[in-house]
Amino acid sequence: MEVHKDAFDFLESAGQAHVLQFWPELCEEERDVFLEELAQLDLKGLKDHCEAAAKAAASPPDSLDQHIEPIPPEFIGSVKKSGRDSLEEWERRGLLEISENCVGVLLLAGGQGTRLGVQYPKGMYNVGLPSGKTLYQIQAERIRKIQELADSKHGSKCTVPWYIMTSEFTLGPTETFFKENNYFGLEPTNIIMFEQRMIPAVTFDGKVILKDKGKIAMAPDGNGGLYQALVDNKVLEDMKKRGVKYLHVYCVDNILVKMADPVFIGFCVSKGADCGAKVVEKAYPTEPVGVVCRVRGVSQVVEYSEVQPQTAELRGPGGELVYSAGNICNHCFTRSFLQDVAEKYKDQLKQHVALKKVPFVDAQGVQVKPSKSNGIKMEKFVFDVFPFSRNFVAFEVVREDEFSPLKNADGSVTDNPTTARNSLLAQHCRWATSAGATLLDEYGNPLPLPSVSADDSPPAQCEISPLVSYFGEVRTVC
Numbered sequence: 019m020e021v022h023k024d025a026f027d028f029l030e031s032a033g034q035a036h037v038l039q040f041w042p043e044l045c046e047e048e049r050d051v052f053l054e055e056l057a058q059l060d061l062k063g064l065k066d067h068c069e070a071a072a073k074a075a076a077s078p079p080d081s082l083d084q085h086i087e088p089i090p091p092e093f094i095g096s097v098k099k100s101g102r103d104s105l106e107e108w109e110r111r112g113l114l115e116i117s118e119n120c121v122g123v124l125l126l127a128g129g130q131g132t133r134l135g136v137q138y139p140k141g142m143y144n145v146g147l148p149s150g151k152t153l154y155q156i157q158a159e160r161i162r163k164i165q166e167l168a169d170s171k172h173g174s175k176c177t178v179p180w181y182i183m184t185s186e187f188t189l190g191p192t193e194t195f196f197k198e199n200n201y202f203g204l205e206p207t208n209i210i211m212f213e214q215r216m217i218p219a220v221t222f223d224g225k226v227i228l229k230d231k232g233k234i235a236m237a238p239d240g241n242g243g244l245y246q247a248l249v250d251n252k253v254l255e256d257m258k259k260r261g262v263k264y265l266h267v268y269c270v271d272n273i274l275v276k277m278a279d280p281v282f283i284g285f286c287v288s289k290g291a292d293c294g295a296k297v298v299e300k301a302y303p304t305e306p307v308g309v310v311c312r313v314r315g316v317s318q319v320v321e322y323s324e325v326q327p328q329t330a331e332l333r334g335p336g337g338e339l340v341y342s343a344g345n346i347c348n349h350c351f352t353r354s355f356l357q358d359v360a361e362k363y364k365d366q367l368k369q370h371v372a373l374k375k376v377p378f379v380d381a382q383g384v385q386v387k388p389s390k391s392n393g394i395k396m397e398k399f400v401f402d403v404f405p406f407s408r409n410f411v412a413f414e415v416v417r418e419d420e421f422s423p424l425k426n427a428d429g430s431v432t433d434n435p436t437t438a439r440n441s442l443l444a445q446h447c448r449w450a451t452s453a454g455a456t457l458l459d460e461y462g463n464p465l466p467l468p469s470v471s472a473d474d475s476p477p478a479q480c481e482i483s484p485l486v487s488y489f490g491e492v493r494t495v496c
């Protein structure tokens with residue numbers, strides 16, 4: 019009863035007394051669960067959160083478009099435009115760092131997969147490859163392979179620890195899935211799962227939304243919740259203990275992601291960068307990717323949802339898009355930069371407003387599924403730390419080799435299970451033929467050489483395990 023009174027006082031002073039409106043109807047057990055949930059809320063910050071959300075939704079932020087300019091090309095490293103020597107040098111440097119246990123990877127896997135339309139974590143999705151492998155398995159095997167490549171080059175026995183940021187929605191199923199699959203052959207102690215925070219969804223007039231009579235509608239705090247979660251879960255301490263100096267952060271849905279890519283790591287390290295982002299050339303103006311650009315002279319990402327269409331459409335003299343550096347959510351940070359963010363900057367990260375349809379209980383206690391947006395979710399973005407960097411670099415990679423995200427369900431035009439599967443199979447056909455293979459059809463006739471266009475279906479169902487080849491290498495690396 020005491021606890022209930024405390025919670026009530028807090029909620030009342032935050033203008034949120036309605037949260038307990040169904041208290042009398044809850045049974046003892048439901049009350050305990052609800053109080054536990056409330057105890058985990060930052061009740062002190064609740065008032066500010068609700069007011070800020072309502073204010074932000076009422077007055078959208080000023081458009082950044084008048085202040086943006088592209089990153090000058092000379093500040094973007096590029097796989098296509100670099101000579102073989104440079105690429106080999108970066109790869110060598112990256113593999114050396116990996117062999118010395120200085121590189122870790124961090125997966126952003128707290129999202130709910132709403133667009134994909136599944137109830138389980140996206141990483142557990144099987145896009146229908148001949149092997150039936152899920153995104154998690156492909157990624158785990160790439161870690162095993164890159165460790166092996168570094169070891170065979172340097173005679174080491176290295177570890178690339180895998181940090182996995184989950185949320186309340188994804189932690190349980192992800193843990194179970196990894197366990198059931200024997201951690202895909204990785205050492206369980208080198209897989210570190212932790213949870214990002216959840217924050218309440220709020221109505222347009224600043225009231226916390228009740229999902230149920232004894233449950234608040236909560237949502238993860240965006241992939242930029244990473245920096246708070248690093249602190250909450252002592253992840254930086256773990257990195258320090260292991261000697262990890264560079265962290266490759268990536269999001270779960272890109273089937274072509276190169277975990278701990280030595281070329282990217284080597285590029286960032288050799289440029290002395292504290293923060294780096296991989297980009298691909300945008301495919302079309304409205305492609306839903308953020309653009310790496312400068313705002314008031316400072317390098318950062320402007321998210322696709324926050325850029326005006328007329329800016330996205332701008333073209334240069336040769337017809338090329340002016341804002342063409344598409345963010346693929348692959349970032350490299352030094353640990354010391356992350357330490358600075360954790361200590362000095364994480365509370366300054368911008369809050370982005372998303373208007374969503376949030377299921378709720380109405381005043382009569384009836385559950386309602388709204389048909390239009392009724393709630394505000396506030397999110398932080400992982401790339402919003404870029405402006406705090408002292409030496410930011412961008413690295414342009416080849417789309418066909420590195421970017422094919424799984425965002426939508428089959429039936430939608432882009433970024434769906436079929437496009438993801440085709441990108442991977444087409445890449446593997448290219449690897450096989452450039453290693454000297456001839457692809458044959460079912461009658462033994464040679465098939466045409468695979469093309470490099472991202473849209474093409476693969477000529478054959480040729481899948482190569484990451485345990486066999488990491489980036490198309492046949493046996494050894496340089």
Ligand SMILES: CC(=O)N[C@H]1[C@@H](OP(=O)(O)O)O[C@H](CO)[C@@H](O)[C@@H]1O
Binds near residue numbers: 346
């Ligand atoms: C906040 C954030 O990281 N947004 C990223 C992320 O978008 P989502 O729509 O959140 O999946 O991945 C995109 C690449 O797949 C990238 O272009 C975009 O900037």
